Amino acid sequence: MVNFCSDNASGAAPEILRALEAANHGWAMPYGEDDWTRRLQARVQEIFETEAAVLPVATGTAANVLCLSVMTPPYGAIYCHRDSHINVDECGAPEFYTGGAKLIALPGDHGKMTPEVLEAAIVDAGVVHAVQPAAVSLTNASEAGTVYTPAETRAISELAKAHGLGLHLDGARFANAIAFLGCSPAEATWKAGVDALSLGATKNGVFAGELVVLFDPGRAEELGYRRKRGGHLFSKMRFLSAQLEAYLADDLWLRHARHANAMAAALAEGLAALPGAELSHPVEANEIFVVLPEPVIQGLFDRGFQFYRWGPESNCEARLVTAFNTDPAHVEAFLAAARELS
Numbered sequence: 001m002v003n004f005c006s007d008n009a010s011g012a013a014p015e016i017l018r019a020l021e022a023a024n025h026g027w028a029m030p031y032g033e034d035d036w037t038r039r040l041q042a043r044v045q046e047i048f049e050t051e052a053a054v055l056p057v058a059t060g061t062a063a064n065v066l067c068l069s070v071m072t073p074p075y076g077a078i079y080c081h082r083d084s085h086i087n088v089d090e091c092g093a094p095e096f097y098t099g100g101a102k103l104i105a106l107p108g109d110h111g112k113m114t115p116e117v118l119e120a121a122i123v124d125a126g127v128v129h130a131v132q133p134a135a136v137s138l139t140n141a142s143e144a145g146t147v148y149t150p151a152e153t154r155a156i157s158e159l160a161k162a163h164g165l166g167l168h169l170d171g172a173r174f175a176n177a178i179a180f181l182g183c184s185p186a187e188a189t190w191k192a193g194v195d196a197l198s199l200g201a202t203k204n205g206v207f208a209g210e211l212v213v214l215f216d217p218g219r220a221e222e223l224g225y226r227r228k229r230g231g232h233l234f235s236k237m238r239f240l241s242a243q244l245e246a247y248l249a250d251d252l253w254l255r256h257a258r259h260a261n262a263m264a265a266a267l268a269e270g271l272a273a274l275p276g277a278e279l280s281h282p283v284e285a286n287e288i289f290v291v292l293p294e295p296v297i298q299g300l301f302d303r304g305f306q307f308y309r310w311g312p313e314s315n316c317e318a319r320l321v322t323a324f325n326t327d328p329a330h331v332e333a334f335l336a337a338a339r340e341l342s
């Protein structure tokens with residue numbers, strides 16, 4: 001079955017399952033007081049070249065909203081892209097976990113926010129009738145499959161800092177962004193002014209596990225209480241940490257992301273060459289949004305290829321997502337079928 005619906009449909013890598021099996025021997029202290037979690041903390045600090053606080057959680061939504069909960073008061077404003085996961089795909093969890101902060105959704109081409117749009121949207125602090133500017137949240141790689149460069153992130157963070165706002169990065173596909181940029185994880189985050197990162201792993205070969213990385217460790221104690229209160233302090237934390245340790249060992253996370261990005265690039269190149277096809281966004285990570293003639297879209301569905309039609313039923317835009325284990329033969333089969341139908 002050829003499935004390009006989502007990187008969440010991809011399963012877990014053998015290295016991750018082996019790490020889980022290996023962690024299942026003997027006893028270990030609960031709630032993160034185990035060796036796996038300690039080693040994971042050290043590994044993340046090594047990768048990011050700084051003393052970050054590291055807290056494993058089970059979902060990307062939890063990572064995002066826990067980060068935001070220590071960055072904004074209940075009367076705060078969080079500026080984000082209108083298509084961001086926190087705005088459209090988290091069922092109000094950011095509002096819930098912050099105790100009512102308001103998301104201010106901003107437009108921006110190709111899933112990205114610009115400093116100009118952000119600047120115009122920030123309301124004056126101190127007006128008692130308005131929510132108070134508190135945080136900015138970016139997604140890298142973005143929901144449109146595009147990537148913020150360190151310079152673009154820095155331009156946003158400088159503006160945010162000038163207004164006293166914190167900067168959160170939703171990195172559900174951070175590995176794909178780094179694989180595209182070829183820069184260091186530090187350059188794309190704290191060196192560019194990011195205060196808190198949701199470091200994704202599940203979409204990129206982990207069974208279940210994501211990380212909160214706080215570049216301001218001073219917020220870690222509060223986040224620890226909030227994680228417990230939010231039901232994300234795992235008693236058998238070693239199983240989360242063992243997966244994440246394996247994920248970050250030997251650059252597995254980057255090797256996975258490079259493969260996913262390469263598969264997306266091949267798919268995009270082949271599709272863009274079809275008559276009547278048009279890519280909606282630059283393909284920089286592992287997501288492709290492409291407008292195709294309706295007979296091609298319907299024909300691909302009829303032949304059993306799985307992917308999402310993006311937007312309303314009448315839309316001729318398809319979303320295709322590749323992953324760490326996308327089979328090159330599946331890319332070829334999809335392109336061959338699309339060519340036949342064109």
Ligand SMILES: Cc1ncc(COP(=O)(O)O)c(C=O)c1O
Pocket residue numbers: 058059060061062064085086139142143170172173202
């Ligand atoms: C941009 C982005 N952020 C965060 C998430 C995390 O979502 P979940 O809570 O399903 O792990 C996703 C998953 O689809 C995502 O695409």
